[in-house]
Amino acid sequence: MGKHLTRVRSLFGGDTRGMLDGGRHALLHTRTLEFDELRPYVPGDDVRDIDWKASARSGDVLIKRFVSEKHHKVLLVADTGRDMTALTPSGEAKCDVAGLIAGAIGLITLGRSDEIGMVFGDSRGSVNIRLRRGETHVESMLHRYHDAGSERAASDITCQLHYVATHYRHPLLIVVVSDEPDVDERLADVVSRLSGRHDLLWAMVADRAPTEVGRHGGYDVGTGRPVLATAAADPRVIAAYERAEHRRRQRLAEMLTEHAIPHVRVASSTELRSRVGELTRVRSRAG
Known part of the structure; x- marks a missing residue:
């Protein structure tokens, strides 16, 4: 097993029985x-x-x-833009946690003999890795995902979702791995289009709170601007931020729930097993 899958297995474990069962589309019965x-x-x-x-x-x-x-065709859709270089609440890079989530899904498909592919990218466009089976394929896919971080543009997961909506017509199980995107008309439209044809799961990597980043003189990875700075110590600023974040996450959860898309929020690599397990159990109950 290659280095990426070995690391995933050390954190996730090797028992993947029962995961990714269920769902609307039985693509191949054996x-x-x-x-x-x-x-x-x-x-x-x-x-x-x-x-x-x-x-x-x-x-x-x-x-x-x-x-x-049941065997399925699984497509990972991942953000490799600048937003994924930010930190999670645990202090890990979001892209590292996202890579572990993608690897865990890949590990599950190995036990089920599912085909798996990947679409990743940023606002400039998308890279498409065709669906195949096997450990070598999954390891190569993870290697290409991690290598994509050498030159990053702005994050735009809607761009990758539009690519999938345009180029993938047959029913798939789509697993989106991204940060927690803002809900706008573009995102709502493409999610509606995809959920009508495919099964979707969404794993979102949590951001470290800007109030915490600001205390340490941090900056926004998307814009390069300082984050809050001395305002991060003001209780009124913290309260206003928490209210705004609650409303933003609520809008996102409502949109995903409206389209019956199971979703989880992952704050660290230590949550890998529990959160991915939760995501796949929700799907199994829906099948």
Whole structure:
């Protein structure tokens, strides 16, 4: 296993059973080797599934029934713009936490033999990695994601979502990995278009509070301007910021809920297992 998947596995664990089950689109049905039950033979059944010993005991021809398994085509959609160089509440770079989330999804697909691809980029455009299976493919995909950070433009996850809406017509499971975007008409429109055709999950990497950044003389990674500075110590400023953030997050949650899109907020790498697990469990219950 390559360095990116090895790191993900050390934080996420290797048990991915039951994750990403459910959902509207069963893109490929196969059966596992796990025995489920016996049932009477009906014309059209595969004769290789007849349990001859059980049939002899019962006097009827019985078929072995196996557990059914769904395979999906999974597309990661990720932001690699400047906003992802900011810090999370834990002090980690947001792009590092986002890479771990993408890796965890990749690790889950390996256990399910799902196909997975990736679209990532910033306001300049998108890079498309075609859907394939296998550990080598997932490791290569993560390597390209991390390498994309050498030259960053402004973040604009709507740009990547528009690319997917234009170029991917067949039903997919889309997992968006971004920061917490502001809701505007462009974002609302493309989310509406995508949710009508695909299954969507959204993992958002949390920002370190500007009030905390300001105390340390920090700056906005998107604009390069200082953040709050001495105003970060003013209780009125902190209260106003918290009210504005609450309203912004509420608008985002309402938009995602309106389109039945499960979503989680990830504040650090230590939350990787719990948050991604929560996201996939919500999807399984919806299936």
